[in-house]
Amino acid sequence: MRLWPTLLIPFCMGLCGIAVCQENTSVAKPEITYNKDVAPLLQKHCVACHRPNDIAPMSLMTYDEVLPFARIMRETVVQRKMPPWHADPAFGEFSNDARLSDEEIAIIDAWVKNGTKRGEPETSSADPVLTQGWHIKPDVVLTVPEFLVSKTAQDDYEYIYVPTNFTEDKWIQAAEVLPGDRRVVHHATVSVIDQAEVAKHLERHAKTDEGEDQYHYRTGKVLHLRPDAPVIDDGCAAPDGGGVPGESSGYLNIVPAIYLPGHLAETRPPGYALRIPAGSYLQFQIHYSNHHGLDVKDRTSIGLVFAREPVQHEIGQYEIWNNMFLIPSNDDNHRVTSCFILPKDVIAVAYTAHMHFRGKNMLTKAIYPDGREEVLLYVPHYDFRWQETYFLKKQFLLPKGTKLMTIAYFDNSKNNFQNPDPSKAVRWGEPSDEEMMGFWLQFADPQMVAEKAALMQK
Protein backbone atom coordinates (compact mmCIF):
# COMPACT_ATOMS: atom_id res chain seq x y z
CA MET A 1 0.00 0.00 0.00
CA ARG A 2 2.93 2.30 0.56
CA LEU A 3 3.38 2.29 -3.19
CA TRP A 4 0.19 4.22 -3.70
CA PRO A 5 1.33 7.83 -3.94
CA THR A 6 3.83 7.10 -6.70
CA LEU A 7 1.36 4.97 -8.59
CA LEU A 8 -1.34 7.53 -8.31
CA ILE A 9 0.36 10.66 -9.40
CA PRO A 10 0.71 9.86 -13.10
CA PHE A 11 -2.80 8.47 -13.20
CA CYS A 12 -4.38 11.47 -11.55
CA MET A 13 -2.46 13.86 -13.72
CA GLY A 14 -3.97 12.08 -16.69
CA LEU A 15 -7.48 12.16 -15.35
CA CYS A 16 -7.76 15.44 -13.49
CA GLY A 17 -8.31 17.25 -16.71
CA ILE A 18 -11.19 14.97 -17.65
CA ALA A 19 -13.44 13.76 -14.93
CA VAL A 20 -12.62 12.76 -11.39
CA CYS A 21 -11.09 15.73 -9.78
CA GLN A 22 -13.60 18.15 -11.22
CA GLU A 23 -16.37 15.89 -10.08
CA ASN A 24 -14.98 15.71 -6.56
CA THR A 25 -15.01 19.45 -6.12
CA SER A 26 -18.47 19.92 -7.58
CA VAL A 27 -21.15 19.80 -4.86
CA ALA A 28 -24.01 19.57 -7.32
CA LYS A 29 -22.99 16.12 -8.65
CA PRO A 30 -24.76 13.19 -6.97
CA GLU A 31 -22.56 11.08 -4.75
CA ILE A 32 -20.98 7.95 -6.21
CA THR A 33 -22.31 4.90 -4.37
CA TYR A 34 -21.85 1.18 -4.57
CA ASN A 35 -25.44 0.36 -5.43
CA LYS A 36 -26.00 3.07 -7.99
CA ASP A 37 -22.63 3.25 -9.74
CA VAL A 38 -20.21 0.52 -8.77
CA ALA A 39 -22.35 -2.63 -8.59
CA PRO A 40 -23.59 -2.38 -12.21
CA LEU A 41 -20.02 -1.92 -13.34
CA LEU A 42 -18.76 -4.95 -11.44
CA GLN A 43 -21.72 -6.97 -12.71
CA LYS A 44 -20.78 -6.13 -16.26
CA HIS A 45 -17.00 -6.49 -16.07
CA CYS A 46 -16.00 -8.58 -13.08
CA VAL A 47 -18.46 -11.09 -11.67
CA ALA A 48 -18.15 -13.47 -14.63
CA CYS A 49 -14.98 -14.59 -12.82
CA HIS A 50 -15.39 -13.04 -9.37
CA ARG A 51 -18.21 -15.21 -8.04
CA PRO A 52 -18.28 -18.36 -5.93
CA ASN A 53 -16.62 -21.42 -7.52
CA ASP A 54 -15.18 -19.56 -10.45
CA ILE A 55 -11.60 -18.83 -11.46
CA ALA A 56 -11.02 -15.70 -9.37
CA PRO A 57 -9.96 -16.03 -5.74
CA MET A 58 -12.80 -13.92 -4.31
CA SER A 59 -16.41 -13.08 -5.07
CA LEU A 60 -17.30 -9.45 -5.86
CA MET A 61 -21.07 -9.91 -6.00
CA THR A 62 -22.22 -7.91 -2.97
CA TYR A 63 -21.23 -4.80 -1.05
CA ASP A 64 -20.00 -6.86 1.89
CA GLU A 65 -17.85 -8.99 -0.38
CA VAL A 66 -16.41 -6.02 -2.24
CA LEU A 67 -15.62 -3.80 0.74
CA PRO A 68 -12.52 -5.63 2.03
CA PHE A 69 -11.05 -5.54 -1.49
CA ALA A 70 -12.01 -1.96 -2.32
CA ARG A 71 -8.50 -0.49 -2.16
CA ILE A 72 -6.73 -3.31 -3.97
CA MET A 73 -9.57 -3.32 -6.50
CA ARG A 74 -9.04 0.37 -7.14
CA GLU A 75 -5.33 -0.21 -7.57
CA THR A 76 -5.73 -3.08 -10.03
CA VAL A 77 -8.26 -1.26 -12.22
CA VAL A 78 -6.24 1.96 -12.25
CA GLN A 79 -3.21 -0.05 -13.37
CA ARG A 80 -5.43 -1.87 -15.89
CA LYS A 81 -4.43 -5.25 -14.50
CA MET A 82 -8.12 -6.12 -14.19
CA PRO A 83 -10.16 -7.08 -16.05
CA PRO A 84 -7.53 -9.13 -17.84
CA TRP A 85 -6.93 -8.20 -21.49
CA HIS A 86 -3.72 -8.81 -23.36
CA ALA A 87 -4.16 -7.69 -26.97
CA ASP A 88 -2.51 -4.41 -27.91
CA PRO A 89 -5.43 -2.07 -28.76
CA ALA A 90 -3.36 -0.56 -31.58
CA PHE A 91 -4.14 -3.61 -33.74
CA GLY A 92 -7.64 -4.94 -34.40
CA GLU A 93 -10.90 -4.14 -32.69
CA PHE A 94 -12.43 -6.92 -30.66
CA SER A 95 -16.03 -7.47 -29.64
CA ASN A 96 -15.02 -9.07 -26.34
CA ASP A 97 -12.55 -6.30 -25.44
CA ALA A 98 -12.71 -6.41 -21.65
CA ARG A 99 -10.99 -3.12 -20.91
CA LEU A 100 -12.76 -0.56 -18.73
CA SER A 101 -13.27 2.92 -20.15
CA ASP A 102 -11.53 5.88 -18.50
CA GLU A 103 -14.93 6.94 -17.12
CA GLU A 104 -15.52 3.53 -15.55
CA ILE A 105 -12.09 3.57 -13.94
CA ALA A 106 -12.80 7.07 -12.65
CA ILE A 107 -16.02 5.83 -10.99
CA ILE A 108 -14.21 3.09 -9.04
CA ASP A 109 -11.40 5.48 -8.21
CA ALA A 110 -13.76 8.15 -6.87
CA TRP A 111 -15.91 5.63 -5.00
CA VAL A 112 -12.94 4.27 -3.07
CA LYS A 113 -11.39 7.67 -2.41
CA ASN A 114 -14.69 9.08 -1.17
CA GLY A 115 -15.25 6.42 1.47
CA THR A 116 -16.90 3.46 -0.35
CA LYS A 117 -20.51 4.57 0.27
CA ARG A 118 -23.17 1.88 0.02
CA GLY A 119 -26.09 4.00 -1.21
CA GLU A 120 -29.73 2.86 -1.55
CA PRO A 121 -30.48 -0.79 -0.66
CA GLU A 122 -29.36 -3.40 -3.12
CA THR A 123 -31.78 -4.97 -5.51
CA SER A 124 -30.23 -8.39 -5.90
CA SER A 125 -30.24 -9.77 -9.41
CA ALA A 126 -28.16 -12.92 -9.31
CA ASP A 127 -28.46 -14.69 -12.64
CA PRO A 128 -29.66 -18.27 -11.98
CA VAL A 129 -27.59 -19.68 -14.85
CA LEU A 130 -24.44 -17.91 -13.71
CA THR A 131 -24.77 -19.45 -10.29
CA GLN A 132 -24.60 -22.94 -11.82
CA GLY A 133 -21.16 -22.31 -13.22
CA TRP A 134 -22.02 -21.51 -16.84
CA HIS A 135 -21.45 -18.16 -18.50
CA ILE A 136 -23.83 -19.07 -21.31
CA LYS A 137 -27.27 -20.67 -21.28
CA PRO A 138 -26.63 -24.08 -22.85
CA ASP A 139 -29.35 -25.87 -24.84
CA VAL A 140 -27.51 -29.12 -24.34
CA VAL A 141 -24.76 -30.29 -22.01
CA LEU A 142 -22.47 -33.25 -22.80
CA THR A 143 -20.37 -34.63 -19.98
CA VAL A 144 -17.51 -37.12 -19.85
CA PRO A 145 -18.00 -40.24 -17.71
CA GLU A 146 -16.51 -39.85 -14.24
CA PHE A 147 -12.75 -39.91 -14.48
CA LEU A 148 -10.45 -40.63 -11.57
CA VAL A 149 -7.49 -38.25 -11.57
CA SER A 150 -4.96 -40.02 -9.42
CA LYS A 151 -2.81 -38.02 -7.04
CA THR A 152 0.22 -39.01 -9.11
CA ALA A 153 -1.22 -37.50 -12.34
CA GLN A 154 0.77 -34.29 -12.42
CA ASP A 155 0.84 -33.92 -16.18
CA ASP A 156 -1.60 -36.33 -17.73
CA TYR A 157 -3.36 -36.03 -21.07
CA GLU A 158 -6.58 -38.00 -21.39
CA TYR A 159 -8.62 -38.44 -24.56
CA ILE A 160 -12.25 -39.13 -23.84
CA TYR A 161 -14.89 -39.65 -26.55
CA VAL A 162 -18.50 -38.69 -25.99
CA PRO A 163 -21.23 -39.41 -28.57
CA THR A 164 -23.42 -36.42 -29.36
CA ASN A 165 -26.29 -38.69 -30.43
CA PHE A 166 -27.38 -35.83 -32.70
CA THR A 167 -29.68 -37.21 -35.39
CA GLU A 168 -29.34 -34.09 -37.53
CA ASP A 169 -26.60 -31.52 -38.12
CA LYS A 170 -26.50 -28.92 -35.35
CA TRP A 171 -25.31 -25.33 -35.64
CA ILE A 172 -23.43 -24.08 -32.58
CA GLN A 173 -23.53 -20.37 -31.82
CA ALA A 174 -21.79 -20.44 -28.45
CA ALA A 175 -20.05 -23.05 -26.36
CA GLU A 176 -18.21 -23.34 -23.10
CA VAL A 177 -16.18 -26.06 -21.46
CA LEU A 178 -16.93 -26.33 -17.76
CA PRO A 179 -14.30 -28.22 -15.78
CA GLY A 180 -15.70 -30.78 -13.39
CA ASP A 181 -13.02 -29.92 -10.83
CA ARG A 182 -10.99 -26.79 -11.48
CA ARG A 183 -8.27 -27.93 -9.10
CA VAL A 184 -7.16 -30.64 -11.51
CA VAL A 185 -8.43 -29.67 -14.97
CA HIS A 186 -5.59 -27.65 -16.36
CA HIS A 187 -7.02 -27.32 -19.83
CA ALA A 188 -9.50 -29.11 -22.07
CA THR A 189 -9.97 -28.93 -25.82
CA VAL A 190 -13.15 -30.31 -27.30
CA SER A 191 -13.00 -31.23 -31.00
CA VAL A 192 -15.62 -32.66 -33.33
CA ILE A 193 -14.74 -36.16 -34.57
CA ASP A 194 -16.41 -38.38 -37.12
CA GLN A 195 -17.70 -41.58 -35.56
CA ALA A 196 -15.54 -43.67 -37.91
CA GLU A 197 -12.40 -41.90 -36.63
CA VAL A 198 -12.97 -42.70 -32.97
CA ALA A 199 -11.61 -46.26 -33.11
CA LYS A 200 -8.46 -45.07 -34.90
CA HIS A 201 -7.88 -42.41 -32.26
CA LEU A 202 -8.39 -44.87 -29.41
CA GLU A 203 -5.89 -47.22 -30.96
CA ARG A 204 -3.32 -44.46 -31.31
CA HIS A 205 -3.77 -43.27 -27.72
CA ALA A 206 -3.45 -46.85 -26.44
CA LYS A 207 0.18 -46.80 -27.59
CA THR A 208 2.03 -45.43 -24.59
CA ASP A 209 5.66 -45.25 -23.49
CA GLU A 210 6.99 -45.82 -26.97
CA GLY A 211 8.21 -43.85 -29.94
CA GLU A 212 5.40 -41.98 -31.67
CA ASP A 213 7.39 -41.26 -34.82
CA GLN A 214 10.99 -40.34 -35.59
CA TYR A 215 10.60 -36.87 -34.05
CA HIS A 216 8.52 -37.56 -30.94
CA TYR A 217 8.38 -39.72 -27.85
CA ARG A 218 5.74 -40.25 -25.21
CA THR A 219 5.76 -40.48 -21.47
CA GLY A 220 2.43 -42.11 -20.67
CA LYS A 221 0.02 -40.37 -23.06
CA VAL A 222 2.00 -37.14 -23.08
CA LEU A 223 3.85 -36.19 -26.24
CA HIS A 224 7.27 -34.51 -26.46
CA LEU A 225 9.66 -33.56 -29.25
CA ARG A 226 12.86 -35.58 -29.17
CA PRO A 227 15.86 -33.58 -27.96
CA ASP A 228 17.79 -34.57 -31.11
CA ALA A 229 15.05 -33.61 -33.61
CA PRO A 230 16.15 -30.99 -36.19
CA VAL A 231 15.98 -27.42 -34.87
CA ILE A 232 13.91 -24.91 -36.84
CA ASP A 233 13.49 -21.61 -35.02
CA ASP A 234 12.78 -19.56 -38.09
CA GLY A 235 9.86 -21.55 -39.44
CA CYS A 236 9.26 -18.96 -42.14
CA ALA A 237 12.63 -19.81 -43.71
CA ALA A 238 11.81 -23.55 -43.77
CA PRO A 239 9.77 -25.40 -46.41
CA ASP A 240 7.07 -26.44 -43.92
CA GLY A 241 6.68 -23.06 -42.20
CA GLY A 242 7.75 -24.44 -38.82
CA GLY A 243 5.74 -27.67 -38.91
CA VAL A 244 7.26 -31.10 -38.41
CA PRO A 245 9.34 -31.81 -41.56
CA GLY A 246 6.98 -33.02 -44.26
CA GLU A 247 3.89 -31.67 -42.52
CA SER A 248 2.29 -28.25 -42.86
CA SER A 249 2.59 -25.75 -39.99
CA GLY A 250 -1.17 -25.24 -40.13
CA TYR A 251 -4.02 -27.70 -39.93
CA LEU A 252 -7.74 -27.60 -39.67
CA ASN A 253 -9.50 -28.42 -36.43
CA ILE A 254 -13.17 -28.08 -35.58
CA VAL A 255 -13.22 -26.88 -32.00
CA PRO A 256 -16.55 -25.87 -30.48
CA ALA A 257 -14.84 -24.72 -27.28
CA ILE A 258 -11.73 -24.95 -25.22
CA TYR A 259 -10.91 -24.43 -21.56
CA LEU A 260 -7.59 -22.71 -21.01
CA PRO A 261 -6.34 -20.62 -18.14
CA GLY A 262 -8.24 -17.31 -18.21
CA HIS A 263 -10.35 -18.32 -21.21
CA LEU A 264 -14.08 -17.56 -21.24
CA ALA A 265 -17.03 -18.99 -23.20
CA GLU A 266 -16.88 -18.61 -26.97
CA THR A 267 -19.75 -16.76 -28.58
CA ARG A 268 -19.62 -16.39 -32.35
CA PRO A 269 -21.09 -13.34 -34.06
CA PRO A 270 -24.72 -13.55 -35.25
CA GLY A 271 -25.00 -15.50 -38.52
CA TYR A 272 -21.76 -17.41 -37.85
CA ALA A 273 -21.86 -20.88 -36.35
CA LEU A 274 -19.96 -24.10 -36.08
CA ARG A 275 -21.52 -27.25 -37.50
CA ILE A 276 -21.59 -30.53 -35.63
CA PRO A 277 -22.63 -33.15 -38.17
CA ALA A 278 -25.26 -35.72 -37.17
CA GLY A 279 -23.77 -38.72 -35.38
CA SER A 280 -20.48 -36.97 -34.50
CA TYR A 281 -18.46 -37.64 -31.41
CA LEU A 282 -16.78 -35.02 -29.28
CA GLN A 283 -13.18 -35.65 -28.36
CA PHE A 284 -12.33 -34.18 -24.94
CA GLN A 285 -8.58 -33.80 -24.71
CA ILE A 286 -8.17 -33.05 -21.02
CA HIS A 287 -4.88 -32.05 -19.46
CA TYR A 288 -5.09 -33.12 -15.84
CA SER A 289 -2.63 -31.77 -13.36
CA ASN A 290 -3.15 -32.94 -9.82
CA HIS A 291 -1.05 -31.28 -7.15
CA HIS A 292 -3.41 -31.89 -4.26
CA GLY A 293 -2.00 -35.09 -2.87
CA LEU A 294 -5.45 -36.69 -3.15
CA ASP A 295 -7.22 -38.65 -5.84
CA VAL A 296 -9.90 -36.44 -7.39
CA LYS A 297 -12.93 -37.39 -9.49
CA ASP A 298 -13.67 -35.22 -12.49
CA ARG A 299 -16.65 -34.84 -14.78
CA THR A 300 -15.91 -32.10 -17.29
CA SER A 301 -18.73 -30.89 -19.55
CA ILE A 302 -19.31 -28.87 -22.64
CA GLY A 303 -22.40 -26.67 -22.94
CA LEU A 304 -23.68 -25.86 -26.42
CA VAL A 305 -25.99 -23.06 -27.50
CA PHE A 306 -27.71 -23.70 -30.84
CA ALA A 307 -27.95 -20.90 -33.40
CA ARG A 308 -31.32 -19.19 -33.20
CA GLU A 309 -31.17 -17.35 -36.50
CA PRO A 310 -30.35 -18.67 -39.96
CA VAL A 311 -26.65 -19.46 -40.24
CA GLN A 312 -24.86 -17.74 -43.08
CA HIS A 313 -21.25 -18.77 -42.58
CA GLU A 314 -19.72 -21.94 -41.20
CA ILE A 315 -16.90 -21.63 -38.65
CA GLY A 316 -13.63 -23.57 -38.74
CA GLN A 317 -10.20 -23.13 -37.20
CA TYR A 318 -6.65 -23.21 -38.50
CA GLU A 319 -4.11 -24.02 -35.83
CA ILE A 320 -0.71 -22.80 -36.97
CA TRP A 321 2.45 -23.89 -35.16
CA ASN A 322 6.15 -23.93 -34.99
CA ASN A 323 6.76 -27.42 -33.62
CA MET A 324 10.54 -27.63 -34.10
CA PHE A 325 12.10 -24.74 -32.15
CA LEU A 326 14.73 -24.97 -29.44
CA ILE A 327 14.89 -22.29 -26.74
CA PRO A 328 18.40 -22.29 -25.23
CA SER A 329 18.78 -22.20 -21.46
CA ASN A 330 18.94 -18.74 -19.90
CA ASP A 331 18.02 -17.03 -23.18
CA ASP A 332 15.80 -14.06 -22.32
CA ASN A 333 14.66 -13.14 -25.82
CA HIS A 334 14.51 -16.12 -28.14
CA ARG A 335 12.79 -15.58 -31.49
CA VAL A 336 10.65 -18.24 -33.16
CA THR A 337 8.53 -17.85 -36.29
CA SER A 338 5.88 -19.79 -38.14
CA CYS A 339 4.35 -19.19 -41.55
CA PHE A 340 1.26 -20.59 -43.18
CA ILE A 341 -0.25 -19.77 -46.55
CA LEU A 342 -4.04 -19.85 -46.61
CA PRO A 343 -5.14 -22.53 -49.08
CA LYS A 344 -8.53 -20.84 -49.66
CA ASP A 345 -10.45 -17.61 -49.08
CA VAL A 346 -11.54 -17.30 -45.46
CA ILE A 347 -13.30 -14.70 -43.31
CA ALA A 348 -11.30 -13.88 -40.17
CA VAL A 349 -13.44 -14.26 -37.02
CA ALA A 350 -11.15 -14.66 -33.97
CA TYR A 351 -7.53 -15.15 -32.92
CA THR A 352 -5.80 -17.01 -30.08
CA ALA A 353 -2.13 -16.88 -29.12
CA HIS A 354 -0.84 -20.00 -27.37
CA MET A 355 2.48 -20.50 -25.60
CA HIS A 356 3.45 -21.82 -22.17
CA PHE A 357 5.27 -20.21 -19.23
CA ARG A 358 8.22 -18.92 -21.23
CA GLY A 359 6.06 -17.11 -23.79
CA LYS A 360 6.95 -13.40 -23.77
CA ASN A 361 5.16 -11.78 -26.70
CA MET A 362 3.56 -12.77 -29.98
CA LEU A 363 2.67 -10.91 -33.13
CA THR A 364 0.81 -12.24 -36.15
CA LYS A 365 0.60 -10.41 -39.42
CA ALA A 366 -1.08 -11.09 -42.73
CA ILE A 367 1.04 -10.69 -45.85
CA TYR A 368 -1.52 -10.36 -48.64
CA PRO A 369 -0.98 -11.73 -52.14
CA ASP A 370 -0.40 -8.13 -53.34
CA GLY A 371 2.45 -7.73 -50.82
CA ARG A 372 0.56 -5.46 -48.42
CA GLU A 373 1.14 -6.29 -44.74
CA GLU A 374 -1.20 -5.89 -41.79
CA VAL A 375 -0.73 -6.78 -38.13
CA LEU A 376 -3.69 -8.90 -37.03
CA LEU A 377 -2.85 -9.45 -33.37
CA TYR A 378 -0.13 -8.32 -31.01
CA VAL A 379 0.11 -9.66 -27.48
CA PRO A 380 2.91 -7.56 -26.01
CA HIS A 381 2.98 -9.14 -22.55
CA TYR A 382 1.94 -12.73 -22.98
CA ASP A 383 0.80 -14.34 -19.76
CA PHE A 384 0.16 -18.08 -19.61
CA ARG A 385 -2.52 -17.51 -16.99
CA TRP A 386 -4.62 -15.48 -19.45
CA GLN A 387 -5.27 -17.15 -22.77
CA GLU A 388 -8.11 -15.20 -24.26
CA THR A 389 -9.63 -15.73 -27.69
CA TYR A 390 -9.98 -12.35 -29.37
CA PHE A 391 -13.21 -12.05 -31.38
CA LEU A 392 -13.13 -9.44 -34.13
CA LYS A 393 -15.70 -6.68 -34.09
CA LYS A 394 -15.73 -6.70 -37.89
CA GLN A 395 -15.03 -9.90 -39.75
CA PHE A 396 -13.03 -9.48 -42.97
CA LEU A 397 -11.78 -11.50 -45.91
CA LEU A 398 -8.32 -13.04 -45.94
CA PRO A 399 -7.86 -14.11 -49.56
CA LYS A 400 -6.37 -17.42 -50.64
CA GLY A 401 -2.58 -17.10 -50.84
CA THR A 402 -2.33 -14.75 -47.83
CA LYS A 403 0.66 -15.66 -45.71
CA LEU A 404 0.09 -15.62 -41.96
CA MET A 405 3.38 -14.91 -40.25
CA THR A 406 3.72 -15.29 -36.49
CA ILE A 407 6.74 -14.03 -34.58
CA ALA A 408 7.07 -15.05 -30.95
CA TYR A 409 9.69 -14.31 -28.33
CA PHE A 410 10.39 -16.52 -25.35
CA ASP A 411 12.02 -15.62 -22.05
CA ASN A 412 13.86 -18.61 -20.65
CA SER A 413 15.83 -16.55 -18.12
CA LYS A 414 15.48 -16.39 -14.37
CA ASN A 415 13.95 -12.90 -14.72
CA ASN A 416 10.78 -14.55 -15.97
CA PHE A 417 9.13 -15.32 -12.64
CA GLN A 418 6.86 -17.96 -14.22
CA ASN A 419 9.80 -19.87 -15.71
CA PRO A 420 9.84 -23.41 -14.28
CA ASP A 421 13.57 -23.92 -15.01
CA PRO A 422 15.88 -21.43 -16.79
CA SER A 423 18.75 -23.92 -16.80
CA LYS A 424 16.92 -26.18 -19.26
CA ALA A 425 16.90 -25.86 -23.04
CA VAL A 426 13.29 -26.26 -24.08
CA ARG A 427 11.58 -27.84 -27.05
CA TRP A 428 8.00 -28.49 -28.09
CA GLY A 429 6.06 -30.62 -25.62
CA GLU A 430 2.58 -31.02 -24.20
CA PRO A 431 3.45 -30.45 -20.51
CA SER A 432 3.30 -26.81 -19.41
CA ASP A 433 6.97 -26.85 -18.41
CA GLU A 434 7.86 -27.59 -22.03
CA GLU A 435 6.80 -25.13 -24.73
CA MET A 436 4.44 -24.51 -27.59
CA MET A 437 4.17 -21.75 -30.16
CA GLY A 438 0.77 -21.52 -31.79
CA PHE A 439 -1.51 -19.02 -33.45
CA TRP A 440 -5.09 -20.12 -34.04
CA LEU A 441 -7.32 -18.47 -36.57
CA GLN A 442 -11.03 -19.00 -36.17
CA PHE A 443 -12.43 -18.38 -39.61
CA ALA A 444 -15.64 -18.66 -41.57
CA ASP A 445 -16.26 -19.98 -45.03
CA PRO A 446 -17.11 -16.99 -47.26
CA GLN A 447 -19.55 -19.11 -49.22
CA MET A 448 -23.03 -18.82 -47.73
CA VAL A 449 -24.29 -22.00 -46.10
CA ALA A 450 -27.50 -21.95 -48.19
CA GLU A 451 -25.52 -21.58 -51.43
CA LYS A 452 -23.30 -24.48 -50.53
CA ALA A 453 -26.29 -26.67 -49.69
CA ALA A 454 -27.92 -25.78 -53.03
CA LEU A 455 -24.74 -26.72 -54.89
CA MET A 456 -24.52 -30.05 -53.08
CA GLN A 457 -28.03 -30.95 -54.17
CA LYS A 458 -27.30 -30.42 -57.85
Ligand code: HEC
Ligand atom coordinates in the same frame (compact mmCIF):
# COMPACT_ATOMS: atom_id res chain seq x y z
C1 HEC B 1 -11.64 -13.35 -16.83
C2 HEC B 1 -11.80 -13.44 -15.41
C3 HEC B 1 -11.69 -12.20 -14.57
C4 HEC B 1 -12.32 -11.00 -14.77
C5 HEC B 1 -13.30 -10.62 -15.86
C6 HEC B 1 -11.90 -10.15 -13.67
N1 HEC B 1 -11.03 -10.81 -12.85
FE1 HEC B 1 -10.09 -10.07 -11.20
N2 HEC B 1 -9.05 -11.81 -11.00
C7 HEC B 1 -9.24 -12.93 -11.75
C8 HEC B 1 -8.33 -13.96 -11.29
C9 HEC B 1 -8.23 -15.38 -11.83
C10 HEC B 1 -7.56 -13.39 -10.27
C11 HEC B 1 -6.44 -14.05 -9.45
C12 HEC B 1 -5.22 -14.23 -10.27
C13 HEC B 1 -4.44 -12.99 -10.44
O1 HEC B 1 -4.37 -12.18 -9.49
O2 HEC B 1 -3.85 -12.80 -11.50
C14 HEC B 1 -8.06 -12.03 -10.10
C15 HEC B 1 -7.56 -11.14 -9.17
C16 HEC B 1 -8.15 -9.92 -8.87
C17 HEC B 1 -7.76 -9.06 -7.77
C18 HEC B 1 -6.65 -9.34 -6.80
C19 HEC B 1 -5.37 -8.76 -7.34
C20 HEC B 1 -4.22 -8.97 -6.41
O3 HEC B 1 -3.16 -8.44 -6.76
O4 HEC B 1 -4.36 -9.65 -5.40
C21 HEC B 1 -8.58 -7.97 -7.82
C22 HEC B 1 -8.59 -6.81 -6.85
C23 HEC B 1 -9.47 -8.13 -8.93
N3 HEC B 1 -9.18 -9.33 -9.55
C24 HEC B 1 -10.44 -7.25 -9.31
C25 HEC B 1 -11.20 -7.35 -10.47
C26 HEC B 1 -12.12 -6.34 -10.91
C27 HEC B 1 -12.45 -5.07 -10.15
C28 HEC B 1 -12.63 -6.78 -12.10
C29 HEC B 1 -13.61 -6.06 -13.00
C30 HEC B 1 -13.38 -4.68 -13.26
C31 HEC B 1 -12.04 -8.06 -12.40
N4 HEC B 1 -11.17 -8.37 -11.37
C32 HEC B 1 -12.32 -8.84 -13.51
C33 HEC B 1 -10.13 -13.09 -12.79
C34 HEC B 1 -10.89 -12.08 -13.35
